[in-house]
Amino acid sequence: MELNIHLPTLLLLSVTINLMVGGLLWLVYRLRDRQTCFRLWTLACVTFVAGSVLAGARTVVDAPFVTVLAAHLCLGLSPWLVLAGIHNLLGMPLAGGGRLSRILFACGVLYVAGLLVSYAGDALVPRLLTALWSALVFSVAIYRLASCARTPRLPFQILQTIFGIHGILMMLQVLVISTSKWDLVGLDVDAVLTLILTHHLMLATATVMALPLLAFTQAERSLKLLAERDELTQLLNRRAFLQQGIAAFEQARAQRNTLTVLMIDLDYFKEINDRWGHEIGDSVLSFVAKIMSEELRDGDIIGRIGGEEFSAVLNTGSYKEVEAVTERLLRKIAERGRWLDGRALNLSASIGGVAMSPQTQSFNDMMRLADSAMYQAKDKGRNRSSLLRCQAECRAWCATVARQTSACSRMQTDSGGRSH
Ligand SMILES: Nc1nc2c(ncn2[C@@H]2O[C@H](COP(=O)(O)OP(=O)(O)OP(=O)(O)O)[C@@H](O)[C@H]2O)c(=O)[nH]1
Structure with a gap:
């Protein structure tokens, strides 16, 4: 060679x-x-x-x-x-x-x-x-x-x-x-x-x-x-959650699939902060984020969208499945949050949920409905979930939420606030 x-x-x-x-x-x-x-x-x-x-x-x-x-x-x-x-x-x-x-x-x-x-x-x-x-x-x-x-x-x-x-x-x-x-x-x-x-x-x-x-x-x-990412919990922050939620909504609609939006809010969180301090409050938020990451599926979208408010998009519209998920979340938060870091915190949360339906025209509609369902769970005594079940119920809720939203913007305008 x-x-x-x-x-x-x-x-x-x-x-x-x-x-x-x-x-x-x-x-x-x-x-x-x-x-x-x-x-x-x-x-x-x-x-x-x-x-x-x-x-x-x-x-x-x-x-x-x-x-x-x-x-x-x-x-x-x-x-x-x-x-x-x-x-x-x-x-x-x-x-x-x-x-x-x-x-x-x-x-x-x-x-x-x-x-x-x-x-x-x-x-x-x-x-x-x-x-x-x-x-x-x-x-x-x-x-x-x-x-x-x-x-x-x-x-x-x-x-x-x-x-x-x-x-x-x-x-x-x-x-x-x-x-x-x-x-x-x-x-x-x-x-x-x-x-x-x-x-x-x-x-x-x-x-x-x-x-x-x-x-x-x-x-x-x-x-x-x-x-x-949200710095404290490492979940998606509000902006990224909304972005991914909207994309999932559009994809589900195009493929004639369905999905569910959950809104999860800790009960009496202010009292925890006031009694034990913000540091303990922060570790409670991380604890809830961990439970959500463990209990929800890999393909689900999970975010921290406000102070003590979390949200999730589940790849299912089945009432039974969603009910099982929310019951599991509530149970885990209550069981494992009874004692945390050697303190009797007795944590609980309220969950609202809504599945995609002809009445939910956008992801924002779903967020609004899930939010109002969550407030219903709070009104009923907290530590529970409230899921919008059928189309008729959903339609009624949509009408209520629409009235509340327009009443709210009317109030803002009346009181000199700007409505966009
Ligand atoms: N430690 C901590 N507290 C936060 C954070 N963001 C918001 N908060 C607190 O969360 C509390 C929210 O209080 P509220 O909106 O009154 O809600 P709540 O006490 O949970 O009452 P309900 O929701 O009606 O059960 C406030 O005290 C906020 O200061 C955070 O990042 N860390």
């Missing part, structure tokens, strides 16, 4: 690109609140460049301590730094984080020990050790990226593909080096290793270029979460 790859040129190109991308990552690190992953990835570029330069100096310097040992330590450290950056970005601990981290650490110790023992002898052994170590680190990186199901998936898949090809190449290198001693298949070992090195350099460059893409999509995702 005739290969016309001019290795020094390729090395120079890879070193230049890694230096440029490393510089860019360092700049991002300085500009973006010093996010640690960017510093780790900058160091990964630097160690990769250092390793490549030191290994390349082999032809002019006869000092294996530098051109083999130091070079391979740098080349082995580089993928590990990439992995450490990914861990930092995804918020996972690298050290002390379970069995996989311990195995990786043990393999790292063996790898360094192996280099120390072999660097002065056959040059292929350190190469084999570094290839094995890199393949292991890439496999762990693939596993880590796969185990956190985040959206958008694309940057994760790009990196996983690069790491996958990289890992396969490294294992191929291990295979070629280990069989080279016996010359089993008559391979031109140097040519094949040069080919592998060429791809290795290109993939290493592709990796450092793909990392910022991953970091930026992660940052965008965090911002989106921040904008649509």
